[in-house]
Amino acid sequence: MKIVLYATSDAAAWMAAFRRALPEAQIDDWSFAGAAAADYAIVWRPPAGALSTLQRAKAIFNLGAGVDAIPDLAGVASHVPLIRLDDAGMAEQMTEYVCHAALRCYREFDAYAEQQRQALWQPQPRVAKREFTIGVLGAGVLGSVVADTLAQWGFTVRTWSRTRKDVAAIASFAGFDELAAFLAATRFLVCLLPLTADTRNLLDRAHLSLLPRGAYVVNVARGALVVDSDLLSLLDEGHLAGAILDVFSDEPLPPAHPFWHHPKVVVTPHISAVTLVEASVQQIAGKIRRLEAGLSVTGVVNRARGY
Secondary structure, eight states: OEEEEEOSSSHHHHHHHHHHHOTTSEEEETTSTTGGGOSEEEESSOOTTSGGGOTTOSEEEESSSOOTTOTTGGGSOTTSOEEOOOOTTHHHHHHHHHHHHHHHHHTTHHHHHHHHHTTOOOOOOOOOGGGSOEEEEOOSHHHHHHHHHHHHTTOOEEEEESSOOOBTTBEEEESGGGHHHHHHTOSEEEEOOOOOTTTTTOBSHHHHTTSOTTEEEEEOSOGGGBOHHHHHHHHHTTSEEEEEEOOOSSSSOOTTOGGGGOTTEEEOOSOSSOOOHHHHHHHHHHHHHHHHTTOOOSOBOOTTTTO
């Protein structure tokens, strides 16, 4: 069994981990002369055109939950399955990040931090949890775990996705016809959508304006889902209370970008859920062995939907 690996960072660590996990395989980096004859390819941000050479591969694995980093998705041979990571430790990390953000906003810690700087003792009136409605855009593997955790904490939680979900205690909105109703009652919006042609720039002024006055926006998915200038305008106008952003259209975020110094914006450097080497390797190794045994695997990308 021949496997080729293309990783843009920590390539040596990935290679060593895969060789430990799959001792029965011949694993080489992409410069290996026989890459086109590989049985499996494991990639992250491959160069344009690279994957089109893998005509005989049994599968291509993407080292991430989203496949928008593959520049030529349409160029991948239609008979070769493209498989993304399901979780591999990302759901726990994402839940930690979003729960921290939700409590930070719900308990108004930023307001108290400002009062401390002014030596001001002024308790804020508390909003009931059931009235601090949390809306999760995207109810896939990560979004479902985040929504369920927040619901267990007593928040009113709703999800919006392409198709309706059936989850106890969580209202499910589906399709673009129900997006306006979903946004209209959401006080704390969490974006966990994949980046596709349908979702690019989804959170523009028209959609963000549907959120109630004083709402918060958290983006932990992809920066291009949000129109930066529209978000900034609504923050400046006071319609939105704040934004916590971990992902951006241009990364690293340029030093001159207004997000860095805006008083209502919290910036983190794409760390809400990092890909864990060992957990990811074990998941991919398990799937390769299932494929070799003629069994099905999860995480196969639907090319038409883009995720």
